[in-house]
Each structure stands twice: as structure tokens, then as C-alpha cells.
Amino acid sequence: xxxxxxxxxxxxxxxxVVLDGTDMVDxxxxxxxxxxxxxxxxxxxxxxxxxxxxGEDMKIIATGYxxxxxxxxxxxxxxxxxxxxxxxxxxxxxxxxxxxxxQDTKVITVENGMPTSFLMNDKCSAGxxxxxxxxxxxxxxxxxxxxxxxxxxxxxxxxxxxxxxxxSEVISHIxxxxxxxxxAAGVVDSVVSKVAGLCARHTLKEDLFLTGGLCDSAYLVxxxxxxxxxxxxxxxxxxxxxxxxxxxxxxxxxxx
Numbered sequence: 001x002x003x004x005x006x007x008x009x010x011x012x013x014x015x016x017v018v019l020d021g022t023d024m025v026d027x028x029x030x031x032x033x034x035x036x037x038x039x040x041x042x043x044x045x046x047x048x049x050x051x052x053x054x055g056e057d058m059k060i061i062a063t064g065y066x067x068x069x070x071x072x073x074x075x076x077x078x079x080x081x082x083x084x085x086x087x088x089x090x091x092x093x094x095x096x097x098x099x100x101x102x103q104d105t106k107v108i109t110v111e112n113g114m115p116t117s118f119l120m121n122d123k124c125s126a127g128x129x130x131x132x133x134x135x136x137x138x139x140x141x142x143x144x145x146x147x148x149x150x151x152x153x154x155x156x157x158x159x160x161x162x163x164x165x166x167x168s169e170v171i172s173h174i175x176x177x178x179x180x181x182x183x184a185a186g187v188v189d190s191v192v193s194k195v196a197g198l199c200a201r202h203t204l205k206e207d208l209f210l211t212g213g214l215c216d217s218a219y220l221v222x223x224x225x226x227x228x229x230x231x232x233x234x235x236x237x238x239x240x241x242x243x244x245x246x247x248x249x250x251x252x253x254x255x256x
Contacts, residue, residue, distance in 0.1 A: 003058045006246025007043055007073065008082065009066030012102035012129065013213055014039050015243040018052050019251055026050050027240055036066025044072060061246040065103060077249055079242055084108045084115035086245030087211050090235045095207040098195065098224075098232070099241070100214045102129045105195055107202045119202045121194070128191070129214055131163050135187040138170055139180055146184050147219045153181030155189040166190065188223060196227040210234045211241035 001020055008015045009032060018026035028046060032039050044054050052058060054072050062070035063082040070076070079099075087097040088110045097108040105128055108118040121128070136146040156173055160166040173183045199208075208230065214220050215238035225232040237244065 001057065003052055004247050004250035005047065005052065005058060005060045006082065006086075006243040006248070006250060007040075007060060007062045007067075007070050008064040008079075008240075008242035008246060009036050009039060009062065009069060010102050010242075011065045012133070013239075014043060014064070014066070015240045016043055016047070017240050017243040017247045018047070018050075019247045021251075024244075024247075026052060027237070027243070029239070032066065036069035039066065040069045040071070043070075059250045061250040063242050063246045074250065077246060080106065080108055080115050080118050082242045082245035082249065083211055084110040084118075084245065085113055085248050086241035086243070087209050087238075088113045089244060089248060090237060090241060091207065091209045091233065093207065094205055095209045095233075096199075096202070096205040097209050097211055097241070098199065099211045100129055100191075100195060101212050102133075104128060105198060107198055107204075109203065109205055117203070119198060121198055129212065131166070132187065132191060132214070134163060134167060135170055135184075138167060138174075139184060139187075141184075143217075147188065147217045149181045149184035150188040151185075151219045153179060153183070153185035156182045156186035158186045158190040188220060192220065192223045192227050195224060199228060208232045209238075211238045213239045215239060 004019045006017045014030045014032050016028050060073040062073035062076045063079050067076040083099050094111045099106045105121040108115050136143050158166050158169045210232050215234040221232050
């Protein structure tokens with residue numbers, strides 16, 4: 001049987017999706033670590049262990065920050081194209097995809113499975129998942145705990161556009177004895193505000209669809225919906241949108 005895999009090596013996490021002729025038969029996520037090349041090798045070993053070894057029966061498309069490290073891929077495709085294709089497939093209709101990644105945030109309008117326009121954030125990571133990870137570490141919690149704290153707090157102002165200066169604001173709040181819940185709420189609100197600002201600069205479809213690892217946080221989805229004054233949709237497989245899009249491109253059949 002012929003299989004089709006999409007590998008999305010992001011700056012913090014790497015996602016893999018395997019399709020056969022009709023269905024998704026495997027998917028998993030691994031931390032990217034310091035070396036995309038090492039992660040690429042670990043993915044190959046995991047695929048083989050799952051019964052999908054690299055070979056003639058497996059066509060692979062790579063995308064993401066470390067896509068060039070997947071030297072066994074048939075080709076590489078941009079994140080914009082893969083996230084657009086995968087997000088559209090999951091939602092099943094035209095939409096605007098908001099992908100909050102580890103290194104950047106993208107807003108992509110998709111029609112008939114293909115991106116028609118997109119916008120990315122500035123080079124600073126203050127509106128991304130990496131920013132949340134850095135601030136969670138500063139507060140001594142993981143991301144899940146950060147969202148739990150934030151839900152119980154009242155947001156404090158964290159206005160800096162630069163991660164370094166924003167971290168200084170957090171340190172100042174800690175030094176002033178502010179509640180950890182309020183600081184956490186301020187951190188999440190800061191990211192949500194920056195993402196909403198990016199959306200405001202882009203022409204949006206009626207449906208907004210959140211992808212990336214942060215789409216698993218009901219609290220963040222709720223805050224973004226509130227900030228944008230419209231529902232933000234997501235999917236249990238939303239974090240796999242890029243890898244799924246790459247696998248669909250590898251398969252070469254209509255997305256739906």
C-alpha cells in the first residue's frame with residue numbers, strides 16, 4: 001500500500017501525519033530540540049517503528065522551520081501553503097486561518113483549499129508561542145499551568161512589543177509583589193492583543209480557524225474570540241494542520 005506523510009518541523013515542536021489513499025493512519029508530535037537534523041532522524045525511526053518505513057511506498061513532503069533538514073522528503077513546501085491546505089481540510093470550508101506558532105504568527109485566507117492572501121507578524125516573537133513559553137518559565141510553570149493561572153487572574157499591562165522588554169515588565173510585576181495569576185493573565189492578554197492586531201490588518205473571512213499548538217487551550221481561544229468580537233473555531237487536530245496539509249499535497253488528490 002502507498003502512504004503519504006507530511007512532516008512539519010517547527011521551531012519548538014515537530015508534527016507528523018501519515019495518510020493512505022483515504023484516511024489518516026498515523027500522527028504524532030515530537031519536541032524539535034536544538035537540532036532539526038536530529039529530529040528528522042528521530043521522525044524516520046518513529047515512522048519505521050509505527051510500520052511506515054521510509055522507502056518507495058512512502059511519499060513525504062516537508063514543511064516548517066526545519067523542513068530542509070528532512071533530506072528523505074520528496075520536496076519541501078512553504079508553511080503558508082501547507083497550513084492553508086490542512087486547515088481548510090479540517091474545517092471543510094473557506095476560512096481565515098490564524099496560526100500561532102513558536103516563532104511567528106500567520107493569518108492566512110484560504111479559498112478552495114488554496115491560500116489567496118496572508119500576513120505574518122513582525123520579526124519579534126512577542127506575539128508567539130515562544131513568548132508564552134519564556135514567560136511561563138519566568139513564572140515557574142508550564143504552559144498548561146500558565147493558562148490555568150491566567151483564567152483565575154485579572155490582566156496586568158504588558159505592553160512592550162519586544163520579548164526582552166516584555167520580560168522586564170514581568171520581572172517588575174514580580175518584584176512589585178503582584179499576584180502570579182494577574183501576571184499570567186497579562187502575559188496571555190498581551191499575546192492575544194498582538195494576534196488580534198495582526199488580524200485587524202488582514203481582510204478576514206466569516207470563519208476564523210485557529211491552528212498551532214495553542215489551539216488546544218480553551219482559555220486562549222475564548223480570549224481571542226472576545227478580543228476579535230467573533231467566534232474563533234478550532235479542531236482537535238488543529239496543531240497538525242501544517243503536517244496534514246503537507247501529507248495531502250503528497251497524496252495529490254482533492255482535499256475533500
